[in-house]
Amino acid sequence: MSAPATAAPGAPVVELDLAELRHDPYPAYATLRRSAPLAWVPSVGRHLLTRYDDIVQAEKLPEVFSSREEGSLLLRTVGPNLLREDDPAHRRLRAAAEPPTRPRQVRDLWAGAFEKTAHELLDRIAGRGEADLIADFAEPLAAANLALVLGLRNATADDIADWSRAMMAGNSNYADDPDIWLRAEQATRAIEEAVADTAEAVRHEPNGSVISSMVHAAEPVELTEIQNNVKVIIGGGVNEPRDVFGVGAWALLRRPDVRDRVLADPALWKRVFEESARWISPIGMYPRQLTQDYEIAGVTLPAGSRVALVIASGNRDESVFERADEFDIDRPHRPHLAFGGGPHFCMGAWIARHEVSALAWPLVFNRLKGLRLVEGAEDRLEGWVFRGLTSLHVTWQAA
Numbered sequence: 021m022s023a024p025a026t027a028a029p030g031a032p033v034v035e036l037d038l039a040e041l042r043h044d045p046y047p048a049y050a051t052l053r054r055s056a057p058l059a060w061v062p063s064v065g066r067h068l069l070t071r072y073d074d075i076v077q078a079e080k081l082p083e084v085f086s087s088r089e090e091g092s093l094l095l096r097t098v099g100p101n102l103l104r105e106d107d108p109a110h111r112r113l114r115a116a117a118e119p120p121t122r123p124r125q126v127r128d129l130w131a132g133a134f135e136k137t138a139h140e141l142l143d144r145i146a147g148r149g150e151a152d153l154i155a156d157f158a159e160p161l162a163a164a165n166l167a168l169v170l171g172l173r174n175a176t177a178d179d180i181a182d183w184s185r186a187m188m189a190g191n192s193n194y195a196d197d198p199d200i201w202l203r204a205e206q207a208t209r210a211i212e213e214a215v216a217d218t219a220e221a222v223r224h225e226p227n228g229s230v231i232s233s234m235v236h237a238a239e240p241v242e243l244t245e246i247q248n249n250v251k252v253i254i255g256g257g258v259n260e261p262r263d264v265f266g267v268g269a270w271a272l273l274r275r276p277d278v279r280d281r282v283l284a285d286p287a288l289w290k291r292v293f294e295e296s297a298r299w300i301s302p303i304g305m306y307p308r309q310l311t312q313d314y315e316i317a318g319v320t321l322p323a324g325s326r327v328a329l330v331i332a333s334g335n336r337d338e339s340v341f342e343r344a345d346e347f348d349i350d351r352p353h354r355p356h357l358a359f360g361g362g363p364h365f366c367m368g369a370w371i372a373r374h375e376v377s378a379l380a381w382p383l384v385f386n387r388l389k390g391l392r393l394v395e396g397a398e399d400r401l402e403g404w405v406f407r408g409l410t411s412l413h414v415t416w417q418a419a
């Protein structure tokens with residue numbers, strides 16, 4: 021499969037400025053959905069597919085829309101891994117890694133420890149009366165929970181958070197910045213060492229962790245495969261729960277009427293989660309490459325064409341979600357695309373749902389009395405490949 025780094029014949033070419041996309045991609049996506057739902061965007065080096073129905077169609081055809089994108093940034097950062105494989109290779113790796121992330125395992129193995137960590141982090145800040153909930157709470161919580169689920173006992177939550185930032189920067193290094201590559205390489209080496217140590221330990225003493233599950237898989241998984249999969253999981257397991265936490269908390273702090281309803285009826289936290297993930301999707305887009313000629317959104321893409329499935333745009337598609345730009349927990353249920361679809365549907369979905377909607381939000385809003393946003397704080401939403409709040413400054417009545 022060759023990879024033409026050019027527009028498919030007949031595909032509209034749309035110039036988009038990466039800085040503007042980082043600042044706020046949604047106006048550009050709305051224009052693309054209206055007038056060029058499949059467009060070649062030179063600055064991204066891919067065709068952007070932006071309508072909900074087209075993205076769903078692509079996800080239903082993984083044999084046409086391959087995850088094995090040539091020269092992908094993720095492959096360069098991490099090496100071959102489950103996210104950039106197609107079945108059957110993908111199925112073997114996924115089957116090996118997935119069992120500890122299923123709903124029952126989340127409830128039985130991880131929920132208690134997740135809750136304890138959330139309380140400990142809140143204990144540290146409760147007396148202060150002010151904090152940045154991203155840096156002081158959501159990120160260390162997601163990192164500690166991930167270390168636990170992976171089984172990486174020889175790495176601290178700070179290590180995981182640092183490595184995750186370095187992986188994410190590599191995966192979205194569309195500008196090819198050499199400093200970013202250097203940091204990503206240092207992080208990948210550190211992860212490889214930590215995984216090799218852990219894999220050796222669980223080989224003799226299995227536990228319920230993801231690394232143990234891969235080491236003892238029915239179909240064998242090589243150490244390098246385990247290391248690369250752990251890199252992907254670290255790259256994707258910290259910032260997304262952190263960002264969905266930030267967006268949902270921010271939305272409720274700006275809408276006290278909705279916050280009060282949710283506090284009175286905790287069953288609504290689930291809706292806050294799904295709506296937050298739809299409204300500002302932590303992962304905005306991901307790549308696919310065509311294995312054969314295929315017509316979609318009125319354009320015939322030749323085999324080898326590069327496509328980005330822009331799920332952040334599909335999640336704002338007005339033909340599916342009325343008043344799609346609004347945060348509305350009462351909107352009629354339509355499945356959002358924030359966790360992807362098809363064989364690569366997010367492996368951490370149940371972990372994220374539990375740690376954020378069952379634990380983090382209820383604990384924060386119930387423990388920090390009178391929680392409100394700090395006026396004038398420069399909390400910004402940023403990013404388009406990954407999007408979230410840079411910070412979330414809040415204040416409350418310290419106990």
Ligand code: HEM
Binds near residue numbers: 114253258303
């Ligand atoms: C709100 C939180 C999260 C969101 C929105 C999210 C989103 C996604 C998306 C969109 C994909 C599909 C990417 C593609 O098809 O190319 C994905 C895959 C994946 N996610 Fe998540 N993720 C979240 C949390 C997590 C967590 C906490 C973990 C780790 C425990 C995790 C691990 C993975 C893995 C391993 C894959 C690859 C699955 C495969 O290739 O079979 N994610 N995620």
